[in-house]
Amino acid sequence: MLDRIRRWEEEILNYWSEKSVYDKVKSSLKGKPVFNFIDGPPYPTGPIHLGHSWNKTLKDIVLRFWRMRGYDVVDTPGFDMHGLPIEVQVEKKLNFKSKTDVLAYGVDKFISECKKLAFTNVKVETEQFRRLGVWMDWEKPYLTVDPTYIDGVWWTIKRMHNLGRLYQGWKVLGWCPRCQTVLAQHEYEYKQKRSPSLYFKVKLLDEDCYVVVWTTTPWTLIGNMVIAVHPDEKYVKVKANGELWILSKYQVDSGLLKELGVEKYEVVDEFPGRAIEGKKYVHPLLNEVPIHKELEEKNERCHTIITSAEYVHVDEGTGCLHVAPSFGPEDFEIGTSLGLPLITFVDGRGVFDKDGGYFEGKNVNEASELVVKVLDEKGLVVKYGTIVHEYPHCWRCKTPLIFRLTKQWFFRVKDYRDKLVKLAEETEWIPSWAKALFIDWLKNIEDWCISRQRFWGTPLPIWICEKCGYYIVVGSIKEVEELSGKRIEDPHRPFIDKIVFKCPNCGGSMKRVPDVIDVWIDSGSVIWSVLPQVKGISDYSKWETLEIVLEGKDQIRGWFSALFVLSAILFGKLPYKRVYMHGFVTDERGVAMHKSLGNVILPDEVIEKYCAEILRFYQVISTSPGEDQRFGYGLLSRARTYLTIFINTYNYLSQLAKYHKEVETDLAPEDEWLLSRINSLIEEVTKDLESYQIPDYARKLYEFLVEDVSRFYIQLVRERMRDETEAGKVLHVLKYTLDRFLRLAAPLNPMLSEKIFIKVMKKILGREEDSVHMLPWPSVDKDKVRKDLEEMFNKLREVLTAVKRLRQEVGIKARWPCRALYIEDKSLSPLREVILRAANVKEVIFETPREDKHIKTCSTTVGTVGLDVKETRELMAERLMRDISRHVRAKRKELGLRPIDRIKLYIAGEKEMLNLLNDVMDELKERCGADEVVTVRELPKVHDKVEFKGHIVQFYVEKAS
Incomplete structure (x- = not known):
């Protein structure tokens, strides 16, 4: 059956192509009401996975439904062709280990490989989506690499600049040391990671007392500037191991000291955190990192205890927070509020520079091990081990991120939170509970880092004067051509990097910032960027709100957010009316699919083994909105x-x-x-x-x-x-x-x-x-x-379910008639004739079943049902006849006989069985389509048989002459 369906699918795909069915449907709907829809663009990194097939099937259902409802559906598919997803694939192909390899290979050749891979995979994925039966305008997809599309993205950047929302600044952000680029918050992929767990002590200056601190990133101690405590929470000074230690009372009461190997201790003092504010401490790596001596001399806040009610939580660590402003977003906020110096320490590879002193040239992992070793030699390690926790990784190469100080370009978004939340209240979400997740994301949204230190992407359209620092944000390829006097054939790197023009401010040379743009700006600008291609409109303000967007749950922080933030800030209106959110696909045990686990199933494999329609049906029916699919x-x-x-x-x-x-x-x-x-x-x-x-x-x-x-x-x-x-x-x-x-x-x-x-x-x-x-x-x-009739049949089916259960209990087949059926619910009496046939009984009695050894009863939601199971000669004859007729009909089908073809039926068996059949011979002929039934003593060697209650009846079928 499935092989046949698979052949049919291929026939139909060819039929649609030969008959131009899709084009005819589209043409017939021109001028009808428009259903606005945008396809969230997948990355063309290779063959599609089950998440893609699920997503596109759901979309296909929506679009087909609205076409059949008479709407002119906008169904342009898209592909997100820039960014790390493509770059990482090319790096794997070329066996590159880092960004340095790309530079050595040549940016122009690397870009060429990225473009080739992206376009090749667009063709592959397009054919796979077509094979699924998905109807979209596959001949005219939107591609984020097209110059017309890039124009729309550049327009977005310039418009944000004109609104005063584009700025450059220093921040601590997640950084991938392998890809050597900054990542925005929505690009962090959280996974379980085993990290160091280091409890160490820091000596107070001029006091024989230590502050106990905890960290999972020992390498960040190289950049430590202050230690923070909560101003109002209680802290204690305890005598432990012959020393005085300070840590939160909460942690002492919770048994932390015992975990640290301290069996006996004495609390010698208790005080609020503010009591130790301003105390100085000896930086544990003061000699190894000489710059800290210089920092102490220049800034009196360095290496002091400070208070923070916002960032310190006494139920975490020891209640004493190590703060390295160059290595943590919250640390950065603390550092800038205190006016602490900002030093990068670590380069883009995750390697310490000269400011790292003794640790110069070590990557962060090597530095962590070395820091622990140094502290241990100084007797400052209280306890060292490991911990498994959720930690952000690069969304594409899966490398654990580091947080480092970096200068980037940003969209100012944080101050718009309240307006975003208010506008988001107007959207509808399927499932409804997902809306709260999205709003929670918006409530905590930070300024959007839009620059990336990579190669294959929409170039950041900012030119800066080398002489005076004046910069220009351009909004189109045409504008660059006008400023430079050169024709732009390809707006990508490295070609766009060569475009230099005169500074209008001082006459110096203006060169483009070498960064590319966050790919989420690409896809987030889609609604207006596709207008020239889809609707022939060059005015980006002429877009209309989408009826729905439909993507996976990871897009709450991704595409759903990008679309929403940009349209809200740029235009002050909703990008979409509603959102359908589905989950992720796992294996049947609920485990994520990974090649390393050997549990990956691809759509092509399902289609080859079964068919596309079984994949479509299962992926839609099996899983409610928002849930993961097994x-x-x-x-x-x-x-x-x-x-x-x-x-x-x-x-x-x-x-x-x-x-x-x-x-x-x-x-x-x-x-x-x-x-x-x-x-x-x-x-x-x-x-x-x-x-x-x-x-x-x-x-x-x-x-x-x-x-x-x-x-x-x-x-x-x-x-x-x-x-x-x-x-x-x-x-x-x-x-x-x-x-x-x-x-x-x-x-x-x-x-x-x-x-x-x-x-x-x-x-x-x-x-x-x-x-x-x-x-x-x-x-x-x-x-x-007729709702009344439907309700009546619902009751009837309850009764029939009970009858089936009673038959199973006593071993009476469904095709064997019974004497009578008792039904307590008299409202079913109009269906008496239906019940006779449906329950296969000779009589229906609408009354409560009486107590009788031959009557089996069952309670239902429509009252008690009773089945009379007593056997009679008449019932035995009919049951035998039904069994034989069933086998004969199967034989007719096997012989290829049509319903109108008549047969001659030969039967042999025990006298008792043949006598029973004589009582129902006419009905047997009718049911079997037989002109004649002949009882014989012996049948041909090739014949069939029916077993009935321990007896054998044999039969032979031939077509009547």
């Missing part, structure tokens, strides 16, 4: 069931239409119920998709097709199919129902739905359209909706 081949059974039943149900309709004529009058209760259910389903899933409850939409399709249609309705009407008129009614009901269902299912399973439309429904419905995707979304026939 994926494994063992979890695909429900999706397989759905697709199998999907095909079989439409094949069943095809057979009905071939041999029966439609009858639209005098419908049975179950017919009216199904007509009501499909219209209720239309109403429900339309609301689901309008409110972007996409998994609920898929679940309801599954429940309807599998449970309502296949396992209930089609089973229920089987007995009616022996009557031509009744078969015509069933044909009418299924034709009506499955026409509408196919359109509902088209966004979820577009290729399979298309194949079914072309193969089955187009002829049955007499449609002229080339595609199911050209049909309108079905509307509700309100006159067919």
